[in-house]
Amino acid sequence: MDSSAFDLTPVQQDIRARARLFGEKWAPRAAEIDRADSAPIAEMVQHSVELGLAGLTIPTQYGGRGLTAIEFSLAVEEACRAMKSWMAGDILFATTCTGPSVIMISDNKAAHERYLPMIASGEKTAAIALSEPKHGSAVTDIETSAYLDGDELVINGEKRFITGAPDYDVYVTFVRLNGTPGMKGIGAVVIEKGTPGFTLGEGPEYMGSRGSSHGELYFKDCRIPASNLLLGEGSFPTLMQAFNMERLYIASMCLGLAQGAFDEAVAYSHEREQFGQPINEFQAVYHLIAEMWTQIESVRYLTYKAALTAANGKFPNALDVSVAKLHAADMARDVCWKAMQVLGGNGLVTGFPPERCFRDVIVSSIAGGTIQVLKNTIAAQLLGKRLNQRR
Ligand SMILES: Cc1cc2nc3c(=O)[nH]c(=O)nc-3n(C[C@H](O)[C@H](O)[C@H](O)COP(=O)(O)OP(=O)(O)OC[C@H]3O[C@@H](n4cnc5c(N)ncnc54)[C@H](O)[C@@H]3O)c2cc1C
Structure with a gap:
């Protein structure tokens, strides 16, 4: 369908x-x-x-x-x-x-x-590195530092949970420039794998998003050309605008995974018979199909709308894309669980598609901004004021 x-x-x-x-x-x-x-x-x-x-x-x-x-x-x-x-x-x-x-x-x-x-051209793959061992949601507190020494930038610090590390080639990395505190000091540099002083480590094994590595980056007096500075001090709002693509990505992924689980559930409901009839002739299952489709369609509208708000077609609007990601992860978890129910015992077998999609979409609720942080972003846009997150 x-x-x-x-x-x-x-x-x-x-x-x-x-x-x-x-x-x-x-x-x-x-x-x-x-x-x-x-x-x-x-x-x-x-x-x-x-x-x-x-x-x-x-x-x-x-x-x-x-x-x-x-x-x-x-x-x-x-x-x-x-x-x-x-x-x-x-x-x-x-x-x-x-x-x-x-x-x-x-x-x-x-x-x-x-x-x-x-x-x-696919010759190099690109990761994005914000999160650090001590600073996840609090991106404005990151400590990985960059300071200018002649015509080079010297990088020190650590990143973790970075999708694609250690496999990817190019690391777009958020850094604190010249020790300037708070949001004002944050900028971004691009660093290539193999640069002296830059090493990569294996990350944890997650319940979902498996196959994809989420490793660690270590910078110890890593020197890169000053021309690798992408955005300097004071550019945090601009960086976040680009980061809205990540939220769109996760909303789109949740939408696709929920739809994939739904497709499996529909096919199974036609084939599987109990009490002498296809299970989709029991009204409870019949209605599950309707509920799942309604949930998927609502997120499809939100996700496409968010994508269409993108300035110059590239960077979606923060409010719309946060709403889409928040609802998409929630919807997809529920739809995948419903699909697992339609498959009965088979729905719980490790590696069957709805079960795999379920684990992937749960991970999507945290990656790219947690549920709680997205709600902060949404309310801040609606009310025109940010919560004081610092005590
Ligand atoms: C599969 C996966 C892939 C990832 N890929 C990347 C990547 O490529 N690059 C990258 O930089 N990072 C990546 N991350 C890291 C991810 O962005 C962080 O895990 C996420 O931002 C949360 O940070 P944290 O884990 O440190 O949790 P914390 O920030 O410590 O949060 C812990 C809890 O506190 C809550 N909390 C924190 N602050 C607030 C607040 N102000 N208001 C309300 N609640 C709050 C959170 O919602 C959460 O429930 C990835 C994570 C996963 C799981």
Whole structure:
């Protein structure tokens, strides 16, 4: 069943079809990737390049597709729906989402020229590094420092839970510049794997988002060219604007995973018979299908709306995208659980698609901003004032 209310352009239909091919190709390996907590990332990125799904929002002058947030959202939704795994979204994340967005929002043309072509071509994958051992939600407290020494920046500090580490190649990293305290001191730099003084560590094994690594970054007197500064002091609001792509990504992923779990539940409800009839002829199951579809459709509207608010097609509006992510993660958890119920005992078997989608969407409630922090963002926009979060 497809949503009929949206009149997609030929390009959007084409992107969606390509994303479906991508997800379908990897779907047979989803359970194995989940079980091993390891994925053939390079092979998957290469496949996304062949299908024209890399660098979706990167301008064509740098070898990207020059598309907008809505096409990215559609691609993530459809790839996750078809593969029924977070991993499908993560591959698109690596060449389009937050890392490339921070590079693009910077006015550092030399960084555009150096990094965007290699990311758009899939030659290099890009991670985004904000979180630190002591500072997760409190991004404005980060301690990883950068100071200028001649024509170099010297970086010291630690990051953790970084999606793609240690596998990805380019790390767009939030830093505190020149010791300036608070939000004002935060900027971003881009650092390449292999730079002396920069080492990578394995992260934890999560219940969901398996196959994708979430490792650690260590900087010890790591020297990078000063020209790798993407955004300087005072640019926190601009960085957060680019970060809204991450929220859109997670909303789109939850939408696709919920839809994937729903598809499984519908198919199973036709095949499975109890008491001599298909289970979807029991009104309780019949109604579960209606409830799931209604929930999915409500999030589809919110997610597409958020994508369409994107300034220049790139960075969605904070209020709309926070609402979409908050509701998407909540909806997807509930829809996946309903799908598991439709499958009965099979719904609880580890590695069956609804169970895998369930674990992935729970992780999505924390990654990219927790439920509570999203509510703070939403209320702050609505009331025009921020809570005093500091005692
Ligand atoms: C799968 C996964 C992938 C990730 N990928 C990345 C990545 O690529 N890059 C990156 O930088 N980070 C990444 N993260 C880290 C993620 O962004 C953080 O886990 C998240 O921001 C929460 O930070 P924390 O874990 O330190 O929790 P904390 O900030 O310590 O929060 C703990 C609890 O306190 C609550 N809380 C904290 N502050 C407030 C407040 N002001 N108001 C109300 N409640 C509050 C939180 O909601 C939460 O319930 C990833 C995490 C996961 C799980």
